[in-house]
Amino acid sequence: MREFAAGQRVLVRAVDPDGHTRAPRYVRGHTGRVVEAQGRWPLADERAAGAAEPRIETVYTVAFPARELWGAGTHEVTVDLWESYLEPAEEERV
Amino acid sequence: MSGQHASSTVAVRVRHLEERLIEAGVVADDQLDGILTTVLNGASPVNGARIAARAWTDPGFRERLLADANAALPEVGLSMAGGIQEQRLKVVANTADHHNVLVCTLCSCYPIGLLGPSPSWYKSEAYRSRVVRDPRSVLAEFGLTLGDDVRITVWDSSAESRYMVLPRRPEGTDGLAEEALARLVTREGLIGTAAV
Numbered sequence: 001m002r003e004f005a006a007g008q009r010v011l012v013r014a015v016d017p018d019g020h021t022r023a024p025r026y027v028r029g030h031t032g033r034v035v036e037a038q039g040r041w042p043l044a045d046e047r048a049a050g051a052a053e054p055r056i057e058t059v060y061t062v063a064f065p066a067r068e069l070w071g072a073g074t075h076e077v078t079v080d081l082w083e084s085y086l087e088p089a090e091e092e093r094v
Numbered sequence: 095m096s097g098q099h100a101s102s103t104v105a106v107r108v109r110h111l112e113e114r115l116i117e118a119g120v121v122a123d124d125q126l127d128g129i130l131t132t133v134l135n136g137a138s139p140v141n142g143a144r145i146a147a148r149a150w151t152d153p154g155f156r157e158r159l160l161a162d163a164n165a166a167l168p169e170v171g172l173s174m175a176g177g178i179q180e181q182r183l184k185v186v187a188n189t190a191d192h193h194n195v196l197v198c199t200l201c202s203c204y205p206i207g208l209l210g211p212s213p214s215w216y217k218s219e220a221y222r223s224r225v226v227r228d229p230r231s232v233l234a235e236f237g238l239t240l241g242d243d244v245r246i247t248v249w250d251s252s253a254e255s256r257y258m259v260l261p262r263r264p265e266g267t268d269g270l271a272e273e274a275l276a277r278l279v280t281r282e283g284l285i286g287t288a289a290v
Contacts, residue, residue, distance in 0.1 A: 022200060022252050022253060024199050024200055024250065024252060026199070026226065038182055038184075038253065038254075038255055039182055039254075039255075041253065041254045044253075059253050059254070059255070061184075063247070066227075069226075069227075070227055073227070073228065074245070074246075075229050075230070075245070075246035075247065075248060076245070076246070076247045076248070077226050077247075077248045077250060078247060078248070078249050078250060079250045079252060080250070080251065080252055080253035080255060081253075082253075
């Protein structure tokens with residue numbers, strides 16, 4: 001796993017897990033910008049599955065331009081995402 | 095048992111879940127009562143209003159609040175440790191050209207301790223799905239019409255942290271003391287669906 005810096009562009013993994021996750025569907029596969037790291041918490045997916053020792057990961061606040069999410073709009077939506085949900089964005093998409 | 099619910103269907107489901115947990119020995123009924131009583135006794139939008147009024151009158155507090163709200167709250171006798179674990183609080187400030195509004199699209203995450211129990215619309219599918227897509231229209235339906243030059247950020251609070259909006263201090267309130275200012279602040283202002 002890797003840490004992300006504020007301002008870095010990240011891509012939300014476009015996975016569709018069977019169980020609980022806190023990666024909302026509307027941001028999966030979309031690129032955003034890291035606003036800040038919030039702290040470190042047990043990965044919600046593993047905790048919900050009853051894992052004895054869930055991974056402890058950094059949670060990031062990631063900002064998405066409305067145009068990136070919906071194809072229209074001038075606002076911005078921020079979502080709190082565990083490190084596992086993210087990977088570095090390879091190129092400028094927005 | 096878990097207080098009052100507007101929907102009897104929900105109440106039945108909650109009680110059923112409570113009974114399963116009690117039968118399994120995970121929790122006792124009086125423990126649940128104790129946690130709910132502790133959380134709800136201090137939970138009121140008066141808390142959030144006090145924070146906003148202090149931030150309006152004390153620039154140093156405002157700065158500390160926006161930088162690290164959990165560290166600043168004890169200055170006004172509050173904390174985010176009222177629940178089972180301390181939650182992170184992020185306070186986002188409205189300005190003349192930037193407006194913030196809160197939602198939880200996955201469920202109903204909300205700073206109950208500072209804003210009191212959440213309004214029913216906050217938990218509705220309609221609000222949760224629409225405010226992230228078209229906040230300007232949703233805010234207008236709440237009676238808050240923002241100019242096109244005002245940037246909007248929607249904060250989707252879906253982790254172990256909670257958000258609170260710091261509204262703008264209303265104009266013409268220069269003569270008011272902190273307590274009088276606090277009385278101007280509404281729960282909706284702290285969610286971002288009203289100006290103050």
